[in-house]
Amino acid sequence: MPATITLKPGKDQSLRRRHPWVFSGAIGRMQGEVVEGEVVTVQAANGEVLGVGHYAPGSIAVRMLDFGPDAQLPDATFWENRLRNAYQLRQGLGLTGTGSTDVYRLTHAEGDGLPGLIIDVYGDTAVVQAHSAGMYKARPLIAEALQAVIPNLRAIYDKSAETVPAKAAPGAQNGYLFGEGSGQEHVVHENGHPFAVDWETGQKTGFFIDQRDNRSLLARYAPGRRVLNTFCYTGGFSSYALQAGAELVHSVDSSKKAIELTERNAALTGLESKHAAYAEDVFSFMKNSQEQYDLIVLDPPAFAKHLSARHNALMGYKRLNAAGIRQIAPGGLLFTFSCSQVVSAELFEGAVLAAAIEAGRPARILHRLTQPADHPVSLFHPEGEYLKGLVLAVE
Template identity: 55%
Template sequence: MSSYKEIVLRSGKEASLQRFHPWVFSGAIARKPEDLVEGETVRVLAADGTFLGVGHFQIGSIAVRIMSFVDEPIDAAFYKKSLSNAYRMRSSLNLVRPDNTIFRLVHGEGDCLPGLIVDIYGDTAVIQAHSVGIHRDLELVTNALKQILPTDMVKHIFYKSEGTLPYKAGIFPENSYLSGGEDVDEIAMENGLRFRIDWLKGQKTGFFVDQRENRALLEYYAKGRHVLNMFCYTGGFSVYALRGGAASVMSVDSSAKAVSITDQNVALNFGEDPRHSSFPEDAFKFLRQLSGGEKDLIILDPPAFAKHRGAINNALQGYKKLNLQALQKIAPGGFLFTFSCSQVISAEQFRLAVFSAAAISGRKVRILHQLTQPADHPINIYHPEGEYLKGLVLQVE
């Protein structure tokens, strides 16, 4: 039995933990120690004293993130075991191979490690903490990574949590290398394509790893088509479209830096390819000004329109407006790849927003594929909130 401080739940609030949901909400707590420090590991007990789980305490709505439903210490051995399991699964998925050096090693609750993200880019591992507990355990995580990954695989470990930890915790972490950091190669490979990864200043950990399988599907549809990649970020969909034989590809993003990296990624794989053009412009404005019928394959992969439940209605209106513009402009017989990465927007809500846009457009629209996140972004079956990426492939007459 572990010897951590104990949090006791109110009567009747143990049911979700007994179903292995990994979150304890603050309203479920009956009592906790007065000297409890944010990020500290605690034991969670039912009102009758029954053990429920061990996890990290944090101030806020989600008060405890359960790390284990077994009464065990969250120590070096725990992280080594958990990270070994995560790496073994990625290996079994055939993601660890010479032509694919980009993958997610740890996906928070999906890998039973709430608050922890680890992405692999070539010989660099990027760690991101979304809880104070993971930040406090950072040395344990780093040491475990060094032990479980092949010595010739990862030479650098970068910590990127400045924007993901609660500011009220008073931690003020700095993005920095925890090991290595010299002679770093920022080029990594996904399915045989080369990408420059900006983990220093880029969004998330530097690349949208979660769209890998959807990019591969787009490549299948791209041959001979005129492609418009909205919210292109660093150009993943654009590069796949070019390899797929697209007649032309336009990449659009409001960030000039992102567009610059897109151009670099195109050049890394195809040199100066006349099929590609890029525009640092607002997506909504660009779509309004686009000539109708000019593009027959459009990708809409915007940033999250809703980051909390209070923003859901506005987000759904945003998705409807954006998809309506694309549906009005796409050429007959064209394909629309449209996505939402807002966790608080359900697949049903997103599909209804797109349905509303299709109805207003008056065009015949068919769903060819319903898309989600890849297997290295697993969804814990007891934590359905982990299903955040939704996508549809539409054929438009």
């Protein structure tokens, strides 16, 4: 039987609203051996069972897996049911079994009722990232369920070494849970666009799937324009712009590895003659560049991962967007993003407003952007909506 965590009186309301986090300050007492990564039963002060979840020491003490007195323990059936539900949602979105797209997110943590678990699918390979000790310990069951749910799955790669809490899994190493690497370049397709993906050594799981819809939007505006893609990583926006008919595309990232992948992806379009890539600091590049662009993409990594860093992050967004607005030609478009979960859409928009004022350029909002449907947000966990973006027309 799982250990039991009893909440303090009055601290059960968030769970009754199905919010998936139990904070340490809400815990009244613990019964049984409570071990990091193990399943615990959570009950109200009056003894009513509220659900089950994974325990971890720290601010978020329990990440809930199921709710109510009949909550299901995470056995093999649980995992297969949850992953099948997630897969069927992606089927309904038209992301599985299509000729034009074979890369998508299968599970988006709390958005799919699986806090701490990210699974991205690249063709016939699933890449798993555990962000909690509980999900890390569950990898064998998760791998078995994936094989039962996804047709023709060739391999499952575990890339949790960088994401699982270090104390929970000392010495964790990435590697294949099922199958093995093909030894060949991995090329996947998104809306018909080819991309070389390196899930073994690349950032995150290998590709920023969350910008798929926003890349498609950019393609509508790219024809005939001079495009600058900053923090380009593997050049997703760059490839879309090239294939949409951009006059030229410049890609900038401080990582030489990212620039190599960007250049490879530009080559896959067959339009690399219109592309140039620069392994430079973005701020330095924009400061020193004499080029004015008709369309600029600002898609930096998260400037803040904790509330304590939010103020500095907002100052960073203001500085970056002011530089971008100054660099853009009159009548140009700015695609600007924040993936910092602790920075709300309202705060981000305020930082961009301050940047436009500082740059002295009038601008209008054409689009407000967010993450795609395979990165769903639970109605009970609004914190899951992390990506926000704006498209500005700059005068």
